Amino acid sequence: MKHFLFFSVLIFILTSCSEAPYYEQVYSFDNNEWKQDQKSVFKVNIDDTTSVYRFVLTLRTTTDYDYSNTWLFWTSETPLNEKVREPFELKIANPDGSWIGKSSGTIVENQLTFAGRKITVPGEYIFTIEQAVTEKKLNDVLDIGLSVYKE
Template identity: 35%
Template sequence: MQHGSTIWRLVFALGILVISCTDTAVVDKNVAIADNTWHYDDQPRLTAHITDTGQRYNIYLNLRHTPDYRYSNIFLLVHQSGPGIKDTTERFELRLAAPDGRWLGRSTGSMYAHQELIRQNIHFPDTGLYHFIIEQNMRENPLREVADVGLRVEPVAR
């Protein structure tokens, strides 16, 4: 009987661990860039469904590129619209490489993944769908060797 009780305690503990590790992001999505070639008019659109106006959120930009990407940074425009807010456009620079040329992102095989916090502890004034459009804002068009771009919106721990 003691052995069976130990197994149930272990199963219970593992269940609690799995539940506590659940990702709480409202959206965490990346959009593939066809042929790793990002044109100005290719503007991925992502939507976050906000249901809790009392919650604060962090917003991250996600980007993956190949080792053949030619620059140490990238400029992006993020357009945001939604209920209760004025449509906005913000320009962000993501540093992708150190001054010595080493890539700063996590290496995942033949790709480098970056995630950068762009808005911290923000409040959405109303429930509903908030839309984000991401546009490359470099001088080169098309911009080569960018694999995908995306957005993560996650609640701030209370």
């Protein structure tokens, strides 16, 4: 009984100590449609230039999503108004149709992680995410979120 209680407490402590994000925001899409002209804007105030950060972009789709991937544009704007726009591919399913990300019921969650990022200028950073496929809208996309962690 003592071992069971010890392991129960240990499991509770380990699972309750999950890392809290420095910043977290999620945007849901109406009718589960990500339209081509729809942009998700994340404004992150970063004052600590001594830390290293990890940025995690999370896209949640349903299991009815028609494609094995999606393309997106990530625009970063610094406090000095410098902008960089980059395309990224987010793989959602393997060639055999199995899901790459975490799936639970009818929801599939996929992530892009950018670790080890050093911020040299303090202030507000603006990250804009847009879908970059040729379709006017992507169906069965639930939401997109950005989490920032101090490493």
